[in-house]
Amino acid sequence: MGPMSVLSWLLCVLAAARCGEGAVKDIFILAGQSNMAGRGGVTDGKWDGNVPPESAPSLQVLRLSARLQWEEACEPLHADIDVGKRCGVGPGLAFANEVVRLRGGGGPVLGLVPCAVGGTGIVQWRRGSRLYGELVRRASESVKNGGGTIRAIVWYQGESDTVIEEDADAYKLRMETFVTDLRHDLHLPSLLVIQVALASGEGKFIEKVRNAQLGIKLSNVKCVDAKGLRLKADNLHLTTMSEVHLGIQLAHVYQASIRHQSNHTQGS
Known part of the structure; x- marks a missing residue:
């Protein structure tokens, strides 16, 4: 076993021990399609294995x-x-590492709940669908053992809805319905949703979907704009470092949101 394998094994053991101690977790749901699932460093179906320090x-x-x-x-x-x-x-x-850094390295363990699936349109995430059911199931299970609180859902999706104009036109209402349904089914009426406005798309209606994302006015729904982040040669997926930069931006939006909530609570 090489040095990196030993280190990884030790981290696994220590992380599991922390979880076993019933450490309180700040839980974040990661959902959407391929740019959330991660394609950084993937070429011709192979991942290069490069992990930047920010994602260690x-x-x-x-x-x-x-x-x-x-x-x-x-x-x-x-x-x-x-x-x-x-x-x-x-x-x-x-995102998670930057949240830890911003709070000074202490505080509860962060728990990430991956749910993203590449190539999925927003209709595949509507209530009653398999993906929606899996998201709710995994989110609900995440708080059962060891406690913890779901702090936010981080959502990056929409590239598949840029192909057909009717899908792009319907995106805003479908996304708002998704948020409302999810909050109801998780019994979290004020759940923070941090969505990403598209940097790319599979079709020509990218701006229509972006405008829908940027135009959502539901309470406690924040948006990070990915436009301008560097794309891979396929002009669809973010590069490794673009994924890192996006994660850091998402963390800063999260921290700003909880500071705002704290100030609002103290001032009321």
Whole structure:
């Protein structure tokens, strides 16, 4: 066993021990399609294995596996969730590590719940669908053992809805319905939703979907704009470092949101 394998094994043991101690977790649901599942470093169906420091494993960050077990969070986060495609680096671990850094390294363990599946349109996430049911099931299971609180859903989806104009036109209403249904079914009426406005798309109606995302006015729904982040040669998926930069931006939006909520509570 090489040095990196030993290190990874030790991190797994220590992370599992922390979880076994019943450590309180701040839980984040990661959902959407391929750019959330992560395609950073993937070329011709192979992942290069390159993990930037910002996305390195940490004793402060766990993930919920496909078998509903808490374990060390490491890239690719969605390897056992988005099983039909080759996964690489996504924004999730960079997001979690930046949240830890922003709060000074202390506080509860972060629990990531990967749910993203590549190539999925928003209608495949509506209430009653398999993907919606899996998201609700995994989110609900995440708080059962070891406690914890779901702090936010981080959502990056919409590229598949840029192909047909009717889908692009319907995106805003479908996304608002998704948020409302999810909050109801998770019994979290004020659940923070941080969505990503598209950097790319599979079709020509990218701006229509982007305008829909940027135009959502539901309470406690925030948006991070990915436009301008560097894309891979396929002009669809973010590069490894773009995924990292996005994750860091998402973390800053999350921190700003909870600061705002705290200030509002103290002022009321």
